[in-house]
Amino acid sequence: MTATPRWARRVLMWLAPDGIADDVLGDLEEVRRRRAAAHGPAAARVLTALDVFDMTLALVRARAGELFHRRGSFVQDYKLGFRMLLKYPGLTLAGGLALAIAIGVGAGWYDLAGDLFRPAVPLPGGDRIVEVEMRNSATAQRERRLLHDFVAWRAQAHLIEDLGAYRTLDKNLVFQDGGGVRTEPVTVAEISASAFRVARVAPLLGRPLIDADEAPGAPPVVVLGYTVWQRQFGGRTDIVGTTLRLGSETATVAGVMPQGFAFPVNHRMWVPLQLRGSGYAPLEGPALRVFGRLAAGATQEQAYAEVTALTEREAAASPETHQSLRPRVLAYGGQSPGDRSGFELLLTHVPILLVLVIACVNVGTLIYARTATRDAEIATRYALGASRARIVMQLFVEALVLASCAAAVGLVAANAALKWGVNAYYSGQDGQLPFWINPGLKPTTVLYAIAMTIAGAFILGILPALKATGAHAHAQLKNLGAGGSTLRFGWIWTSAMIVQVTLTVICIPPAMGIAQEALRDRRIRDRFPAKDYLAAAIELDQKIDERPDAFARRRQQTYEALERRLAQEPGVRAITFGDRLPGMSVAVRRAEFEPANGAPLVSIGTLWTTAVGPRYFASFDAPILHGRDFDEGDRRPNARVALVNEAFARQYFEGASPVGRRVRFAAPTAQAQPERWLEIVGVVRDIGMTPTDLGEAPYVFTAASAATTQPLVIGIKAAGDPSALAPRLRAVAAALDPGLRLDEVRTLDALAWRIDVPQMVAAGAIAFVVALGLFLSAAGIFSLMSVNVARRTREIGLRTALGASPQRLLLNIFTRALILIGAGIAAGNAVLLLIVALSPEIDLAEVSGALLVTSAVMLVVGLLACIEPARRALRIAPTDALKTA
């Protein structure tokens, strides 16, 4: 009996090339005994262990070389894998798409999770840069009027160095272009000189901003970004020292920053933030953001404690402004401090694995069925001497080819979707993509996707392969020539298919709802002549020391002048403004209203609201149905009146006129006071650009003044093509005031379409996933039935020969498919009913129709999948079946 340790025997049996494992073990035992006789058993044990280790290394090296020599057979496997893709196009299409979605979604989420949880600011020591912000605990809003606090923090805080502040200005850059003068809007940071010390990036030409530039009365200078330098100034190397015009001001170019530099967010030019030496009153001045770098050895928590202490001191001195203000010290870019938490890891990887496993189980049933149809081929290869490992490897490579093609498609789609989604998100926020976010898949994400692909191929290829090459293969060898397959769908694959049918059933009603909603919204919006209107957001440069009332007056006068000049342009039929125009992104708030005098107040969870300028309703052909329009008195700060639309009257007053009743917006937090009551003075016809389930959304309109409305969006109704007015609008604005900026100059239908596109894309994507789910379910049922028929060929032949009727035969064979479809539909409906029961806002009567449709669709798809296997079963000739028996 051998005394070589069992572990050593196992290792060597596994590693030794085929046929010599016994020799290796025999040699090991012989040498061990010789050593035991010469040196004693203990020494022999140690020497044997060393021997095994040494032999393991050599054998591993030999195996690696062997693998290298076998590359020819791998190439064959890959070729076969590609041939299989073409031979089974249904499986390739359905399985490939399912895997592409799983890998694409997984890769996209992994990439996004990296940006969300662990954004890296690509600056030297970027993890030490912090942002200091203030929140108002009473309103739950950020307080950005921080000039007073910034000056105090900069003088007294020691744990944050080079504390600086900035505000973003969109300015008109005036420059020479081919002999003419051109104006282009650029994003400018009015920023403390310390920003360049915080960023630790040297300029490409000239110098950055320096502290002397911040002194009041210092000559105005500007630092250019690389893109502006190249695009607007042709990369002139003598640019430093020249002057340029920014809005209504002239500044000398001090330097040029290198390519890619966009600190603090995505800025293209930098001008000094000049503060007056006499200081500022609390909450005086415009909105600012404050940043700095943690001092050596200081932690974020210590810096937070220091800023909190300073703010508390300020709250004691100025309770009326600072009582509710709470500072926060955040890592720049929102990066959370400390190590990656387990929760982050869970949130990053679990959804990915879930999606991948669901897709693999779906596609796995199809691959398993394909393997079943190749039963005889696998058994024959076995008989001809192929090892199990060889056959498993071949099936794995086939699955890898499918998964790799799917991964390529998924990654390309994920990359495009991520770029589009991230850009759309940031353009919806404030139009700025931060410099630390680079939309598109990162190299690490691609590596992650490769790992997902291999893992997916492992599940898809190895599991069916192990099943097909196990003890079953020997049974199939005996069965060779007798016809039929011996591979069967066990309970695991059957359960997987039931789960798949269930998931598909669950997804159908929401997909139907979303698609219907998207189509309905588009249909309703198409009725409004949005293509007749030109829209543009308007803003005026404000100096940091300009008093708010003086700026508001200047803003009002500038807008009125602009409107007067535009009215003289040919083709202009009406001009108005609001904080948004019909069809643009909406603003919703919670509110409450008085249904009648003395009656209890009624709360409204979602009320749409717009602040509108003069002639707004007339410009959009929405007449006043009851009461009156706003007049000039309603635009004063102390006016408290509102108009509502028909939808509001319909939903909350059963169609009666609400004129004379009052409505007010809810306070943002429980601690804050509710806003003041607004008296409803008129009802206006629905414009029809905000469709909801109950028709047009209920609106409350307030009167807007050009002095204060933020943002100020102008709407121009044109007689012809409104986009032809865009160049005139720009020219008139530039001539009126170089500091007057126009953003998003587009036709209203283009803006509305931009709102609709994400909804349409989402609806399309969900419909596609559901269609794919239906297709996969059908393909799974088809596979199950095909395998079932193949397995029972002889039995069917015998039954036919003995006179069984076709109906009875089909019922006998297809009972399993019917049970599977029925179980899936029942489980899906049960889950949907549970959701309905748990959601009081969903009416059972409303969804019962959808449940019936869903069940019918699934049943029809399932039965359609059975047609071809049924045809195959009925075509089995009894004589042929008996011959092979």
Next chain:
Amino acid sequence: MPSTPASLAEFELLVLLAALRLGPDEAYTVSIADDIEQRTGRSVRRANVYTTVQRLEAKRLVTTSLGEARPERGGKPRRLVTVRPAGVAAVRATAGAIQAMLGDLAHVLGDHR
């Protein structure tokens, strides 16, 4: 036209020489490794002997066959190595080439025998 004898790597030559010396009844992995160790004084990995014998077999220079099960080997048989005529020709050709190359270097290397 007679075929050219196969060229041999150094360790392949050593394995073939040991197998020739031990003969078809005694040449197997352990004895070949021992023989090379004793004669050359260098340590030999048995795993290298296995892979070399497999390579020589693939080149059709040796054949292997299983002997009888032996108790001192835990009941496992020995895989005995027999050098084929092509193997002998390869040894002869390689040894001849070495001799030819060493011939006029005696004044540099001294007596190498």
